[in-house]
Amino acid sequence: MEFSNFDELRRAVHGLKAVPTAVIDADEQHVLEGACQAAAEGLIEPTLIGDTDIITRLLGDISCKNNFRVIHASDDDAMAEKGVELIEKGEVLALMKGHIHTDQFLHPVLVHHLQGKKRISHVFLADLKTYPKLLYITDAAINITPDLSTKMHIIQNAVDMCILLGVEQPKVAALSAVEVINPAIPSTIDAACLAKMSQRGQITGALVDGPLAFDNAISAESAKVKGIKSDVAGDVDILLVPDLVSGNILGKDLEYLAGAQLAGIVVGTKVPIILTSRSDPANARILSCAVAALLCHRME
């Protein structure tokens, strides 16, 4: 069953066992609030990593009475290392980024081979009143200027995740500014190759088309006006953005101006990794936990 919004997704998680999750650099109020609320909703069972004194004080401030396990670590590297160690021991089944910078957070994940065979990448899930189903946007947070080969892995990671979340054959649009191949716009060339890679079986489980402009991807009417024949146009599940900057602008804009609710997950790893921005509201953290929890259960 494919989810048309986060309410449906959260109903699917309801009643499942909370996922033991290490929260890295937890000594910040928004982070703790997110973790406490996600725990209260039975999504995760947090292990809080950071400065024990600060965490204890903040838990009092936000009136979070739960008796979470707290592990002391004083610098960012140590916190991230500790999280990976807990994963390797099987004591937790997911990681959650707290106030720590993404680079420092992900470093031990990459070094310690928590990644699978593929590259790791990031997926935003967006719940929009103006689109009939969850929209997946990748990669807006990890790979800065991916080459063609990396884009192929980014798509496959998102497709695998999307299938786990119930989409039978995800429709992927490789985005650019136009729907024709223009050698002056390299993302049109990558997009054409990615569409063909999908046809040749180099990307599996999905229908990939590109290049498509955003309006052609999202609107069948717009594609029709431009005379575009595509199985993807107007019914897209996954938007592959040309690079991190354009993806970041898109994601934030959907959140701040289009009223989208966003969840952010790192994929291509052996365990789901919850990765939200330091400025994200608590709700984004909870939704991300719900997605990670469902992935955890379905990856078993």
Next chain:
Amino acid sequence: MEFSNFDELRRAVHGLKAVPTAVIDADEQHVLEGACQAAAEGLIEPTLIGDTDIITRLLGDISCKNNFRVIHASDDDAMAEKGVELIEKGEVLALMKGHIHTDQFLHPVLVHHLQGKKRISHVFLADLKTYPKLLYITDAAINITPDLSTKMHIIQNAVDMCILLGVEQPKVAALSAVEVINPAIPSTIDAACLAKMSQRGQITGALVDGPLAFDNAISAESAKVKGIKSDVAGDVDILLVPDLVSGNILGKDLEYLAGAQLAGIVVGTKVPIILTSRSDPANARILSCAVAALLCHRME
């Protein structure tokens, strides 16, 4: 007076003389509908350039009774050339792109020096229910991968337009994915330079800041959480996007998912040029005509 939405802008145009405007490649239904409606609202006085037979038949089909001047031209180059010729003779004061491709449309504009001293660039104006004033996005349609110097001109063009439309000292955000300088993300470096160029007087009339992520630019609250001190953050007028592709994705996404009304104008030229996409609705054409008409009157 700065406009908080297009209704206010249209009230400011109301009663002004319609601007004689050449519509290039007018023999397509959506184009003619837009031109006819803009004429009916007293914004433009169209001269229709294209295949006379087709134009006459289509005008009948859409029950447009006006007695517009129609000039025959059979291929795209000839149509665009004819438009520029009418500008040079002073017979029209603005150009409007019809069904023709942007490249072919703009070619004679550049060759015949209709541009001013600067580079030409494109500005989207967006009217959003979720933002308190008109938002200017540049450049999402002409300069594909602008270098630093071109970005400087792109900003100055938008600033000059924004001032003509009533914003006293436009606030410009040079967008990237993050608010810190990261050598791996070239748009952060350009953005830092553009902010300093503004301080040094290389860009005039505006407050420029960057790098800013989209959320920091648009939301004072988000900037506060990230500890960003900026005169621009949370009150931005003009968003400079890093390249055409990211700008195009942003503009189309605002239109299709955030419910924005968009107008599109080419600036840095001696006359306003109305440039909308072939898949844009009639309303986008009318709004663009309203903006062009107001610019025409205020440039006098």
